[in-house]
Amino acid sequence: MADYNKPLPRITAQTREFWEGCKRHELLIQRCSDCGTYRHYPRPMCPNCGSWNAEWAKVSGKGKVYTYMVAVQPFHPGFASDAPYAVAIVELAEGVRLMSNVVDCGPEDILIGMPVEVVFDDVTEEVTLPRFRKAT
Amino acid sequence: MEKVTLRDKAAIVGIGETEYSKNSGMSHRALLLQAAARAIEDAGLSPKDIDGVVPAMNLISFEDLAVNLGTEDLKYAVFPNMGGASSVATLSSAAMAVACGIATNVLCVAGWNGYSALRLSTLGKAADAAAGSPIPMSSMISKLRDFEMPYGVFVPAQWYAPMAMRHMHEYGTTSRQMGAVAVACRKHAQLNDKAIMRGKPMAIEDHQNSRMIVTPFRLFDCSLETDGAAAAVVTSADRAADMRHRPVYIMGVAEGHPVPADQIAGRRDMFQIGLSFAAPRAFAMAGITPKDIDVAEIYDCFTWSVICQLEAIGFCKRGEGGPFVEGGRIELGGELPINTHGGLLSQAHILGMNHVVEAVRQLRGDAGEAQVKDVEISLVTGWGDLADGSIAILRR
Ligand SMILES: [Zn+2]
Numbered sequence: 001m002a003d004y005n006k007p008l009p010r011i012t013a014q015t016r017e018f019w020e021g022c023k024r025h026e027l028l029i030q031r032c033s034d035c036g037t038y039r040h041y042p043r044p045m046c047p048n049c050g051s052w053n054a055e056w057a058k059v060s061g062k063g064k065v066y067t068y069m070v071a072v073q074p075f076h077p078g079f080a081s082d083a084p085y086a087v088a089i090v091e092l093a094e095g096v097r098l099m100s101n102v103v104d105c106g107p108e109d110i111l112i113g114m115p116v117e118v119v120f121d122d123v124t125e126e127v128t129l130p131r132f133r134k135a136t
Numbered sequence: 137m138e139k140v141t142l143r144d145k146a147a148i149v150g151i152g153e154t155e156y157s158k159n160s161g162m163s164h165r166a167l168l169l170q171a172a173a174r175a176i177e178d179a180g181l182s183p184k185d186i187d188g189v190v191p192a193m194n195l196i197s198f199e200d201l202a203v204n205l206g207t208e209d210l211k212y213a214v215f216p217n218m219g220g221a222s223s224v225a226t227l228s229s230a231a232m233a234v235a236c237g238i239a240t241n242v243l244c245v246a247g248w249n250g251y252s253a254l255r256l257s258t259l260g261k262a263a264d265a266a267a268g269s270p271i272p273m274s275s276m277i278s279k280l281r282d283f284e285m286p287y288g289v290f291v292p293a294q295w296y297a298p299m300a301m302r303h304m305h306e307y308g309t310t311s312r313q314m315g316a317v318a319v320a321c322r323k324h325a326q327l328n329d330k331a332i333m334r335g336k337p338m339a340i341e342d343h344q345n346s347r348m349i350v351t352p353f354r355l356f357d358c359s360l361e362t363d364g365a366a367a368a369v370v371t372s373a374d375r376a377a378d379m380r381h382r383p384v385y386i387m388g389v390a391e392g393h394p395v396p397a398d399q400i401a402g403r404r405d406m407f408q409i410g411l412s413f414a415a416p417r418a419f420a421m422a423g424i425t426p427k428d429i430d431v432a433e434i435y436d437c438f439t440w441s442v443i444c445q446l447e448a449i450g451f452c453k454r455g456e457g458g459p460f461v462e463g464g465r466i467e468l469g470g471e472l473p474i475n476t477h478g479g480l481l482s483q484a485h486i487l488g489m490n491h492v493v494e495a496v497r498q499l500r501g502d503a504g505e506a507q508v509k510d511v512e513i514s515l516v517t518g519w520g521d522l523a524d525g526s527i528a529i530l531r532r
Contacts, residue, residue, distance in 0.1 A: 009282040041283050041399060067305065067406070069297035070351040075290040076260030087287050089298050089401045097401045101287050112305045129286055 006078035008127050014042045017056045022128040025120040028056040029096055038096040061118030062135060063092040070107040086110050090132050104133040143421050146231035147376035147383035148530070150179025150369035151493045156330050156484035158251040160363035168196045168247045169204050171365035171489075176205075179369040180380035181241055186369070188212035188239030190229045192222035192246035192487055201243065212239040219520025220437055221391065221410060222246065223366075223488040227528045228389035230370035240371060246489035247365020255361050260290035279398050292437060293358055295522060297350045299406050300440040304352060307455035309443060311352055315343035316461045317439035318356045318481055323467055325478025327505040332360055333482040357439040359480035366489035368496065384499045387513070388422030388529035390414040400522055410525025411448040411517060419450075422513075422529040426450045429529075430511045431498050432472060433491035435519040436479040445517055448525070468506060476506040488518045492528070499532040 011019050021028030031038050032046035033053035045052055068088035074080045086107040091097045102110050103119065116132040123129055152174025154160070160167055168191070176183055183205040189198055189212070198213035212233045216225035226244035233239045248254055259277070280289065289295065303309045322338040325331035338356065346355040376383035392413030396402050419425060426449055434442045443457035451472060452460040460466075466474045477483045477494040484490055495514040497503045511532070518526035 006288070007281065007285040009286050012282075015282060040402065041279065047396065066401075067298040067302035069294060069301055071288055071294060072348040072350060074260075074288075075257060075294070076285075076288070079260075079288045082288065085288055087284075087289055087294070087298070099284050099287055099289065099401045112302065127286075131287075 004124050006076070006123070008124065011126070014044070018042055019127065021056065021058070022120060022130055025128070027059050027061045027118050027130055029059050029092070029094065030054050031057040038094050040096045040098050059092055059094045061092070063090045063116055063132070065089075065102065065110060065112055065114045065116055066091040066097055067112055068102065068110050088116070088132065090116055101131045102133065103131050141421060142228075142231055142235055142389065143387055143423065144385045145235035145373055146370050146386045147373050148227070148368050148386065148492075148496050149371050149376050149379045149381060149383055150175040150177070150181065151367070151496050152176070152178055153330065153366045153486070153490065153493055154247065154364050156332060156362050156364040156486065158363060160249055160252060164247065164249050164253065165196055165200055167249065167363065167365045168245050168367075169201070171247055171367040172201070172205070172243055172245050175243065175245075175367035175369050178381070179241070181369065184208065185241050186243045188230065188233050188242035190226040190242055190244045191215050192226050192244070192489065193217055193219070195246060195248060201245075205243075212242060216391070218391065218518070218524040218526060220435055220488055221518035221520040221524040221526040223492060224516055224518035224526035224528050225391050227368070227370065227386060227492065228391065228526070231386045231389060234370055234372045240375070242370045243367060244370060244489070244492075245365065245367040246487040248487065249363045250485050251361045251363050257291055257361065293350050293353050295400060296438055296441060297353055299400060299444070300352050300438070302406055303440065303444065307458065309440070309458035311354070312340060312344065313458035313461055314352070314357050314439035314443065315340045317436065317442045317466070318343050320461070320467045321436060321475045321479040321481040324476050324506055325482035328477045328483055331478040331483040332362060333478060353438060353440070359437050360482070360485045362484040362486060364484050364486045366486045366493050368489070368492055382500055382532060384496045385531050386528060387424070387531050388418035388420070389527065390417035390421065391524070391526045392417070393524050394522070397522065397524060407444060407447070407454065409444060409448055409519070409523040411445050411519065411527060412525070414525045414527050415449045418527045418529050424513065424529065428513055429472065429515045431476060431495070431508045431514045432474045433476070433479070433495045433514065433516040434474050435488045435491060435517050436475055436481045437519060439481065441519050442474070445519060445525075449515070449517070449527070468508065473508050476503060476508065491516045495528075495530055499530055
């Protein structure tokens, strides 16, 4: 793991709970305590009702590929041996969307609308990235 | 009370460009100043006459501009921060300033050493260089960094590719249709002295055979990386009437921002881009409809972005942008010629300020071999920072 050479997320006051959830292999999404609206990426205020009150809700981790792209040319040395690799925008069952990789599946086998589920990749001691695989 | 409008209150009276190249050999400050000086000269003004400055983004500081121009009383200085949408957005800011009497002659300028220094295709390496701290280019990039770069999303082609893939899925848009945009721009570049791609004609097969960068974008779906700068001078309509060139009046301007603006993934409607909000406002201000546009300079960071914007403007319906660009409709001689200078795809990537310059040339009748006949009204758009949008409708 010491030679992990891809960019890692910075863990900030705003994002700490998201990444700590990932380390425990739980997908936590911020949800407004007042109106119940989910939001991602983490932010201070609810765009629906303006509330500052939020909780971290454990979500199912199940969703669908809303759209995706296959990176053929790597633009970062850390991804040189991965190319071609797929990056998808996944729409979770809860309605919120996030960007991630689809793994265990060739880029050519990914389809928009394909059901996927979260898997957790412990890339370093400190950071676990949520990724997705084809759901059965 | 009379309705307040900016329509026809301001005019573009000067335009200027540097050489467009892959190695300017100049500092980016000198480059922007050279474009500025040329635009000021074109307006028949002296640098000291400029009392307002609106650079696109913080590519050059107000202080740098003012001290070099010899400004003794800088009355207005502001910059739009919308990535590639900033250049066209400088026009609305300048127009407001001169229409309200805040300033008299406002300089709008954009440019960079986009090949020899700041290549957008090297943002991945910039992310490394800035590890642990926000990347200086923009706050938006620093958000991308935490939730997208770890997954391998680094460059604008990768930001927008998922939008294009979804468009293909929903509406059947094809790579060949995107290629039609690239071919039109390349065709027009053959007529433009400053075009990087002059002398390198391209057929649709060349586009189809070009290497895949990120699905669905092939190499020739992506804009150039260029060193260069361009500028425009805006003054009030009253003053413009007595100046060197026939004035180009600003009929309608607007900017717009998608929701949420800081990420593409979370947008409920991925094709409701900034321009979807801005275009109706600009047309309402101008009091015209898309049918009245004679020539359009559309921000073409990627071929598909043009298709998406043509829909957002209302030149065609949602989902019909692909068929719309086929059959030569957007080429010179077609129903709606676009990017008559070659665009970012084939002239140069000057952040869209080169589109502003071309829109003015068309209205002055100075577009040379690429001149569209009897142009009365031109349109220019900007797209940037995850599809913020800007638009200006100009008339002679
Ligand atoms: Zn709420």
